[in-house]
Structure formats: C-alpha cells, structure tokens
Amino acid sequence: MHSEFELIARHFTPATPGLGSGVTLGVGDDCALLAPAAGQRLAVSVDTSVLGIHFPPEAPPEAVGHRALAVSLSDLAAMGARARWCFMALALEESDDAWLEDFSRGFLALCEQAGVSLAGGDITRGQLAIGVTVMGEVPPESAICRSGGRPGDLLAVTGALGGGAGGLAAWQAGERDLAHPLLKRYLTPLPRLAAGQALAGLATAGLDISDGLLADLGHILEHSGGGAHLEPETLPLAEGLVEALGEEGARQAALTGGDDYELLVCLPPEQLEEARSRLATLSLPLTVVGRLTDTVGVSGVTTTRRTGWQHFHAVGQGGTP
Amino acid sequence: MHSEFELIARHFTPATPGLGSGVTLGVGDDCALLAPAAGQRLAVSVDTSVLGIHFPPEAPPEAVGHRALAVSLSDLAAMGARARWCFMALALEESDDAWLEDFSRGFLALCEQAGVSLAGGDITRGQLAIGVTVMGEVPPESAICRSGGRPGDLLAVTGALGGGAGGLAAWQAGERDLAHPLLKRYLTPLPRLAAGQALAGLATAGLDISDGLLADLGHILEHSGGGAHLEPETLPLAEGLVEALGEEGARQAALTGGDDYELLVCLPPEQLEEARSRLATLSLPLTVVGRLTDTVGVSGVTTTRRTGWQHFHAVGQGGTP
Numbered sequence: 001m002h003s004e005f006e007l008i009a010r011h012f013t014p015a016t017p018g019l020g021s022g023v024t025l026g027v028g029d030d031c032a033l034l035a036p037a038a039g040q041r042l043a044v045s046v047d048t049s050v051l052g053i054h055f056p057p058e059a060p061p062e063a064v065g066h067r068a069l070a071v072s073l074s075d076l077a078a079m080g081a082r083a084r085w086c087f088m089a090l091a092l093e094e095s096d097d098a099w100l101e102d103f104s105r106g107f108l109a110l111c112e113q114a115g116v117s118l119a120g121g122d123i124t125r126g127q128l129a130i131g132v133t134v135m136g137e138v139p140p141e142s143a144i145c146r147s148g149g150r151p152g153d154l155l156a157v158t159g160a161l162g163g164g165a166g167g168l169a170a171w172q173a174g175e176r177d178l179a180h181p182l183l184k185r186y187l188t189p190l191p192r193l194a195a196g197q198a199l200a201g202l203a204t205a206g207l208d209i210s211d212g213l214l215a216d217l218g219h220i221l222e223h224s225g226g227g228a229h230l231e232p233e234t235l236p237l238a239e240g241l242v243e244a245l246g247e248e249g250a251r252q253a254a255l256t257g258g259d260d261y262e263l264l265v266c267l268p269p270e271q272l273e274e275a276r277s278r279l280a281t282l283s284l285p286l287t288v289v290g291r292l293t294d295t296v297g298v299s300g301v302t303t304t305r306r307t308g309w310q311h312f313h314a315v316g317q318g319g320t321p
Numbered sequence: 322m323h324s325e326f327e328l329i330a331r332h333f334t335p336a337t338p339g340l341g342s343g344v345t346l347g348v349g350d351d352c353a354l355l356a357p358a359a360g361q362r363l364a365v366s367v368d369t370s371v372l373g374i375h376f377p378p379e380a381p382p383e384a385v386g387h388r389a390l391a392v393s394l395s396d397l398a399a400m401g402a403r404a405r406w407c408f409m410a411l412a413l414e415e416s417d418d419a420w421l422e423d424f425s426r427g428f429l430a431l432c433e434q435a436g437v438s439l440a441g442g443d444i445t446r447g448q449l450a451i452g453v454t455v456m457g458e459v460p461p462e463s464a465i466c467r468s469g470g471r472p473g474d475l476l477a478v479t480g481a482l483g484g485g486a487g488g489l490a491a492w493q494a495g496e497r498d499l500a501h502p503l504l505k506r507y508l509t510p511l512p513r514l515a516a517g518q519a520l521a522g523l524a525t526a527g528l529d530i531s532d533g534l535l536a537d538l539g540h541i542l543e544h545s546g547g548g549a550h551l552e553p554e555t556l557p558l559a560e561g562l563v564e565a566l567g568e569e570g571a572r573q574a575a576l577t578g579g580d581d582y583e584l585l586v587c588l589p590p591e592q593l594e595e596a597r598s599r600l601a602t603l604s605l606p607l608t609v610v611g612r613l614t615d616t617v618g619v620s621g622v623t624t625t626r627r628t629g630w631q632h633f634h635a636v637g638q639g640g641t642p
Contacts, residue, residue: 024362028544029467030399030528031364033459036357041345043352044440046408046454050447078351087367089410089452119365126371127448131410133367138354146350207351223349 010097011104012088012118021117022084032119034085040137045075051128055187056171060178061099063187065106068130071210073114073191074261078208080144080200081136083116083193089133091126106188114193142200149205149224149266151294156272156286158195158263158279161213162250163238165257170244181239189261198278199265206265212256213289216264217298224266230255230290230300255301266292328416328444332425333409342438343405353440355406361458366396372449376508377492381499382420384508386427389451392531394435394512395582399529401465401521402457404437404514410454412447427509435514463521470526470545470587472615477593477607479516479584479600482534483571484559486578491565502560510582519599520586527586533577534610537585538619545587551576551611551621576622587613 012027025033036042049068051057059067069086076083088107092100111118116134167186175183192208199206205224209216213235217228232251238260241250267275272288279286290300333348346354357363370389372378380388390407397404409428413421432439437455488507496504513529520527526545530537534556538549553572559581562571588596593609600607611621 024461025464025466030396031366031402031457033400033461033464034363034365035461036363038359042355042357042363044355044406044408044454044456045352046410046442046452048410048412048443048445048447048452050412050445053446075351079354081352085365087365087454089367089369091369091371091448091450121367122369124369124371124450125374126369126450127412129412129445129447129450131367131369131452133365133408133454135365136352140345140354140356143346143354145346 011100012121023117023119027120032085032087034119034135037137039139041140041143043076043079043081043136043138043143044133045072046131046133047072047075048129048131059187061102062106063178064130065103066110066188068132069107069110070189070191070261072132072134073110073116073193074189074208074210076134076136077192077196078144078206078263079136079138080142080196080203081138082197083114083134083136085119085135086111086116087119087133088121089131090121090123091129092123093125093128114191138200144196144200144203144206144265146205146207146220146223149220149226149292151226151292152269153204153266153292154269154272154288155217155228155230155290155292156265156267156275156288157209157213157236158192158284158286160236160238161209161260161262162241162253162257164189164259164261165253166238166241166244166250168259182241182244185238186259189259191261192263192284194282195263195279195284198282199263199275202271202275203265203267206263209260209262209264210258212258213264214255214298214301220264220266221298224292227293227295227297227299228290229293230298232301234287234289236285236287328421331418332421333439333442344438344440348441353406353408355440355456358458360460362461362464364397364400364402364457364459364464365454366393367452367454368393368396369450369452380508382423383427384499385451386424387431387509389453390428390431391510391512391582393453393455394431394437394514395510395529395531397455397457398513398517399465399527399584400457400459401463401517401524402459403518404435404455404457406440406456407432407437408440408454409442410452411442411444412450413444414446414449435512459521465517465521465524465527465586467526467528467541467544470541470547470613472547472613473590474525474587474613475590475593475609476538476549476551476611476613477586477588477596477609478530478534478557479513479605479607481557481559482530482581482583483562483574483578485510485580485582486574487559487562487565487571489580503562503565506559507580510580512582513584513605515603516584516600516605519603520584520596523592523596524586524588527584530581530583530585531579533579534585535576535619535622541585541587545613548614548616548618548620549611550614551619553622555608555610557606557608
C-alpha cells in the first residue's frame with residue numbers, strides 16, 4: 001500500500017505545469033497559487049463522477065479519467081470560457097497502480113488536449129468517485145449564461161445529439177469496442193471548449209446538454225423566461241443512432257437522453273451566419289432546432305417530458321446514468 | 322425523493338452571496354463567475370472528507386459540515402491567504418432533509434464566520450463524502466510556502482496541540498458533549514485564517530498541522546532542506562489533554578497526533594516579537610518549539626517516528642481518522 005503522497009508523486013506529478021501555465025506553486029504545498037489574467041472573470045465549476053452512477057463499474061479506467069474531466073470542462077465550454085486549471089479529488093477503495101496508471105493517462109491526456117493544468121487535488125479512501133474542479137477565464141461582457149435569451153432567438157445545437165444515450169444502450173448491450181462511434185460519444189465525450197469561446201459574444205444564452213435537450217432547454221427557460229418552439233425533425237442525430245435505436249428511439253434519445261455535452265445556444269437570427277462560419281473553422285456543424293417564443297411552455301414536441309437525468313430520481317432505475 | 326436542484330435550492334441557496342462578495346454569477350448556472358482582485362495570487366485547495374475515515378459515522382451533521390469546510394480553510398490559513406470563495410461537492414446515500422438541514426447549518430455558519438461565499442457545487446448519490454474547494458487571495462510576495470525556511474529560523478506553533486488526537490480518543494471513549502474542550506477541537510476546529518494573514522510577510526515558511534507536528538515538520542524539511550531541533554517540553558498542550566491522556570500520552574499526541582489545524586511556521590528570531598504581538602490581538606499564543614538547523618534529521622525527540630495520518634496506511638486500523 002502506498003501513501004497519498006507516493007500515489008500523487010507517481011501518477012500525477014508528470015503533470016507539473018510549466019511556465020506560462022499561470023501556476024506559480026503547484027502540487028505538494030498546502031495550496032496551489034495561480035496567477036489569473038487581469039480583467040477577466042474566473043469561471044469555476046465542480047462535478048463529481050461516482051462509480052456505478054456516472055460511469056459503469058467496468059468502464060475502462062482511461063475513459064473514466066477522460067470523462068470525469070470532460071464533463072467539468074463542458075461547463076466551462078458552456079460559459080464560453082478558456083479552460084486554464086483543474087483540481088482533482090479522487091476517492092479510491094484501494095490503491096491500485098495499474099488502474100491509477102490508466103486513469104491518470106486518460107485524465108492527463110485531456111488536460112493536455114484542452115490546455116488545462118492539473119494544479120492540485122487529493123486522494124482519499126472511499127467508494128470510487130472523482131471530483132473535478134475546473135477553472136477558466138472569460139471576459140465579463142461575453143460570458144454565456146442561462147439567462148439572457150429573448151423571444152425570437154434561434155435555438156441552435158453544436159454537433160449531434162443522442163450519442164450519450166445511444167452509447168449507454170450500446171454498452172449495456174455488451175458493446176466494448178471503444179472505437180464504436182456511439183460508445184465513444186458516451187465514454188469519452190469531447191468538451192466543446194473552442195466552440196464555446198467562438199460563440200461567446202454572439203449567443204444571448206446557452207448551456208451544455210448534460211441532462212438532455214428538453215431538460216436543459218427547461219433550464220434556459222427558467223432563467224431567461226418565455227417559452228420555446230422545437231422542430232424535432234431537425235435534430236442532428238449522432239452517427240449510428242438510427243441504426244442502433246430506430247427512427248423513433250433515436251429522436252427520443254436526442255430529445256431526452258443525457259450526457260451529450262454538446263452546446264445549446266440562443267442566437268439572434270442575424271448572428272447565425274457568423275456563428276456558423278466560426279464553427280466551420282472547427283469543422284463543427286451548428287443546427288437550428290427551434291426558437292424562443294413569448295408563450296410559456298415548449299411546443300412542437302409530442303412529449304414535453306423533461307425527464308433528463310436527475311441523480312436522486314434515478315435511484316432504482318438500475319443503470320448508468 | 323428530491324432532485325439535485327430541489328436539494329440545492331432548499332438547503333444551500335440562502336447562502337447566495339451578496340454584493341461585494343466578488344461572485345457575479347452563483348449557484349444555478351453552468352459555472353460560477355468570480356471577480357478576483359487585481360495583483361493577487363489565487364490560493365486554491367481541495368479536500369475530501371469521507372464518512373468513517375475523516376469523521377465518525379455518528380458525528381453530528383452540523384459538526385460534519387463545519388469540519389469539512391474547516392480543514393480546507395486551514396490550507397488557506399497556512400498560506401496566509403484571505404478566504405473568499407468555496408465550492409462543495411456532496412455525495413449522499415439518500416436525500417435526508419433533517420440531516421441536510423443540520424449539515425448545511427454547520428457549513429454555512431462557518432462560511433459566514435470566515436467571510437467566505439459558497440459559490441457553487443453539486444450533489445450526487447454515493448457514499449457520504451464532502452469535497453470542498455476553497456479559494457483565497459494572497460499578495461504574491463507574502464504567501465507562506467513550505468519552502469523558504471532557513472537554518473536558525475525558530476519553529477513556532479499557534480494555539481495548542483494534541484486536541485485533535487485527544488478529541489478523537491474522547492469520542493471513542495463515548496464522550497458526546499460537543500462543548501467538551503477536546504471534542505470541540507476534534508469535531509469543530511477553527512481554521513487559523515486571521516493568524517495566517519498576520520504571519521504572512523514574517524514567516525519564511527509554514528503549513529497547517531493536519532498530519533501531526535512531526536510529520537508536518539517533515540514536509541517543511543523536505544521543501545526547505547536542512548534539519549530541525551525540537552524541544553518537546555515546550556509543546557503547548559490542548560486544554561484537558563494531560564487529564565485525558567496522561568503526561569506522556571499528551572506529549573505524544575502533540576507530537577504525532579493529527580487534525581490539530583494549528584499553524585507551524587518558521588520565523589527569523591528577529592521577527593518573533595512582531596509575530597507574537599500581531600497574534601496577541603487575536604488572543605492567540607505563539608509558542609517556540611524548536612528551530613531549523615543545518616543538520617539533516619530531527620533531534621531532541623526520543624522518537625522521530627513521523628507517523629501522522631496517511632490515508633492508505635490507515636486501512637484496517639479501524640477507526641477515525
């Protein structure tokens with residue numbers, strides 16, 4: 001058995017951030033010391049991924065590491081923030097070097113890809129859970145919040161939907177090839193950081209789709225007021241989703257499935273072309289799926305069940321998420 | 322059963338930070354948006370408290386809430402930082418309103434006392450655990466790190482030692498009166514935030530005593546180099562400790578017991594009077610317990626066992642911590 005210090009040294013200090021990272025003191029002291037850029041808002045989000053709730057018990061540790069960070073970074077993407085630092089609170093049943101090696105590889109690879117420095121954290125004994133705190137920077141005037149959407153704004157989504165639910169279904173059906181397009185969307189989603197920054201200043205409101213399109217649209221309406229009209233036939237469906245779930249199942253997964261980590265934004269119609277052209281440089285489609293209205297409620301969908309994913313409701317549904 | 326949203330709204334939104342808190346967007350959006358002060362370093366620490374490891378299963382929830390925040394704030398105190406914001410990641414077996422009400426009361430009372438704003442967090446299902454991220458600010462030149470101590474510096478501790486170990490022993494012996502002086506030190510320690518800020522600029526190095534004096538002194542030597550001479554007979558002992566553990570047990574608890582959350586600092590001798598006079602305004606004693614030397618190792622103690630508290634070593638010792 002190893003001490004917390006040895007575990008951190010062995011698996012996480014290769015991540016010691018370099019010059020230019022804004023980390024002036026990192027892992028190993030009581031606190032990390034960071035140098036935020038002047039004039040920016042600091043965007044901070046905390047998310048915990050728990051074994052058997054947020055990822056399947058037998059999920060590959062590399063994917064678990066990737067995913068735990070990705071879901072937090074997705075919140076920074078939703079605000080239009082530039083990701084800068086992260087902190088990891090890891091609870092482990094026992095110290096398992098092979099598991100930790102794979103886990104940290106997945107976590108650190110996404111750190112590097114996203115340009116974020118792992119600046120600290122802790123390791124404790126307990127049921128396997130990963131708490132991730134991410135910090136980013138965004139100019140005060142261009143942060144994308146849930147409030148701010150106005151009647152007439154277009155509702156647009158990045159990428160494709162339903163991959164999270166489709167990937168979970170594939171996993172539950174025994175699919176284990178991590179290159180499977182749906183499984184990839186479910187286990188190793190890519191936070192839309194560049195897209196969020198590109199949309200900052202154009203979008204009046206927005207968030208990342210983690211609870212499912214309908215539930216997350218509900219969050220926007222709650223903060224922005226008014227209602228929405230959706231055109232479900234326009235929903236961009238993840239690759240392989242119709243083949244896996246059928247036409248109706250695919251549509252339902254795109255509407256109510258969670259864990260997609262695409263962005264849903266409210267855009268004044270006159271900003272659509274600019275937004276699309278910015279995302280085109282990222283090879284990312286932006287699809288209009290409806291618009292905000294001044295009538296409370298959501299029209300255009302046969303079901304307005306905002307099921308989505310709520311942790312305490314999911315008890316006894318026996319699965320992930 | 323309630324959703325995560327309802328639980329947060331019910332128990333934690335009274336904490337919605339006000340003007341002047343530096344929180345420009347709080348609980349309820351994808352991220353909190355914070356406005357850090359210009360020219361300061363941001364000090365950040367993450368700590369997780371797990372049921373049965375960091376606190377006894379039957380500990381009063383109000384104390385659990387207080388303690389989970391206190392141990393994180395203690396890291397800010399150790400750096401000499403001013404506490405500003407915190408984030409809470411709470412994992413719960415089930416949603417229990419009575420428990421949450423007591424827990425949040427303890428947590429929020431310490432927020433208020435420490436001048437820190439709860440700016441966000443999440444609640445998930447899982448084994449009871451509380452992950453707390455704290456953020457504070459400190460001028461770049463006066464942050465107290467573990468490195469920087471020099472031979473000849475005095476080793477000084479705030480307050481009194483051994484209360485953490487003594488309180489745990491009292492709890493295990495069945496003591497349940499939360500006003501009991503040792504139990505209070507163990508269950509509801511007070512982070513030495515004001516003391517840390519007062520010592521910033523005077524101390525060459527320092528940290529908070531969470532692993533036990535000897536183990537934490539070891540961390541300083543690791544980062545600062547050199548060795549130390551201790552004078553164990555000078556150790557300030559927590560109220561009631563000798564009565565509870567006997568002379569020798571009390572001395573041992575002060576040397577190697579964990580969870581004291583006092584500060585251990587390295588002070589050039591010429592700074593001692595100024596440091597003492599600053600702490601006197603806080604009614605907090607500062608006791609010299611030894612000095613740094615240029616000889617590797619720790620002299621003056623019959624045992625240099627740096628036991629302290631290491632999570633993965635504690636497995637099977639069947640207790641807390």
